Amino acid sequence: MLEIVREYWPMLLVGQYPNGPLGGLALTLIVAVLGLAFSLPLSLLIALARVSPVKWLSFVTAQFVRVIRGIPLLMLIFWAYFVVPKLIGSSVSGFTTLVCALVVYQAAYLAEVIRAGIEAIPSGQIEASRSMGSSYMLTMRKVILPQALLNVLPSMTNQFVSTIKETSLGYVISVNELTFSANQVNNLVLTQPLQVFGVLAVVYFIVCFSLSRSLRWLDMRIRRSRAMA
């Protein structure tokens, strides 16, 4: 395995770059980070709409979440790959397709996580804020969300980790992310698929594990500093 790493690490790390397009782990991370960066605010908006007293808003978003959660991500990616270009009338790169599908998919899941966090805040917190004269939005922004988001950080971490893993589905629409690169390496090596994909697994594991560990550390640190742990 080490030989594979030694020989092919540039390809696993950055794909064809600088002689070709950026790929490999670098692209995986870029897709994941973009996916998170867009899905997080989107999921927050969906969660707010879900708990909003405006009936139609919460109904519409509930249906959206239900539909997205009811279909496989792979299907969503295919769908985006073939339908989106038809809809907007021009072709879209695999990269964009993948990021969009991930954002929509993750936003639906994250929104549920955040909604659960919001609904779990004790009503006394809301009453304390409202009884001082806070508006609904002020209470949401300063009292509920800061607590809810911290409380669901472990579940959000799970979603972040699964986003990273799900970038590998980009393979099916030829986005040259890490899995795609590993497959290219495998085609070059030919005789050692077990080792090549072993390396691939290890790399995914290291990335996911470091992310979940750092978020857990952050969570503990905040809780300790607030005398909550």
Add this chain to the structure above:
Amino acid sequence: MIKMEKVSKWFGQHQVLNDIDLSLNKGEVVVICGPSGSGKSTLIRTINRLESIQGGRIEVDGEDVYAGHMNVNSLRQKIGFVFQQFNLFPHMTVLDNVMFGLVNIQKRSKKESMERARSLLDRVGLLEKINAYPGALSGGQQQRVAIARALAQQPPVMLFDEPTSALDPEMVGEVLQVMKELAKEGMTMVCVTHEMGFAREVADRVVFMDAGQIQEIADPETFFTSPQHPRAQRFLSDVHIR
């Protein structure tokens, strides 16, 4: 300062408040007591619209609380509310808890808010805890912070819903002390509490509630020594035994 006229409230089919009439002048302190489930919490929660009413009328500081044009958020800034469970914001320091309304609701400057928050925390004896989080405080300390927070926006009226019921016995005194000082400074207060000593020392009147109705209103001395209503007599003997 507070005027309730024929206030009625239902939870579904269940009538929880039945023709409540109660008035407080500025600077008066009224203690409400009565058995659990008699509607005490519901009563004081209708005063700042944490609960709605289905009948009657409530005025605070000359304004109809349930008037259509009434802005509930500006009404509530004039009514401090202290909860049984303190309900401090656990993600904010003591100082930020007390500054919350000043900074976020009244949009005062950080500096001014901080000064007022500090002087309030000094008043409740917690100046050394300003940078602590609620999770690091005892129940009594948390409740004193909660009182400081409720006072921050300088409401002319304060409502207390069993402020010492969730406290260990040794912490009841420190909270009552703060409340007594407040009463003696002339704050208009409605306190749901079973603390007889507090009622005797600072209450102008004691209201006894049962089954959603005010059964008896009397000055504390009369109420505790010779309650008129049989249920009040029974209630008092129960409380004393405990």
